[in-house]
Amino acid sequence: ITAIWEVRHLIELGEAVLEASDARHESRGSLKRLDFPERDDEHFLAHSMADASGRIAWQPVHIVDMPPKAREY
Numbered sequence: 231i232t233a234i235w236e237v238r239h240l241i242e243l244g245e246a247v248l249e250a251s252d253a254r255h256e257s258r259g260s261l262k263r264l265d266f267p268e269r270d271d272e273h274f275l276a277h278s279m280a281d282a283s284g285r286i287a288w289q290p291v292h293i294v295d296m297p298p299k300a301r302e303y
Contacts, residue, residue, distance in 0.1 A: 250278035253286045259301060270300060 256270040257263050275298060276288040 241299055245284070249284055250280055253278065269300065270297075290292040 241259050251263075254261065254274050255263075255266045256274045257267050258269050258274065274288075275291050277291060279287045279289055281287070
């Protein structure tokens with residue numbers, strides 16, 4: 231039963247990640263979108279927050295020490 235419970239929550243988490251990724255019209259970090267290949271700090275330098283209903287909200291990122299920059303892979 232524990233395994234079923236864990237799988238169910240992993241599926242919910244995966245759905246939240248997909249919804250948040252779809253709501254971002256940019257590429258950032260490990261999220262690479264072919265339709266939006268560039269970062270967009272002006273609109274998407276924010277935390278993606280999903281509630282239990284799947285609604286996506288944004289919370290600002292407060293940068294203290296290091297400004298954001300493109301990652302080199």
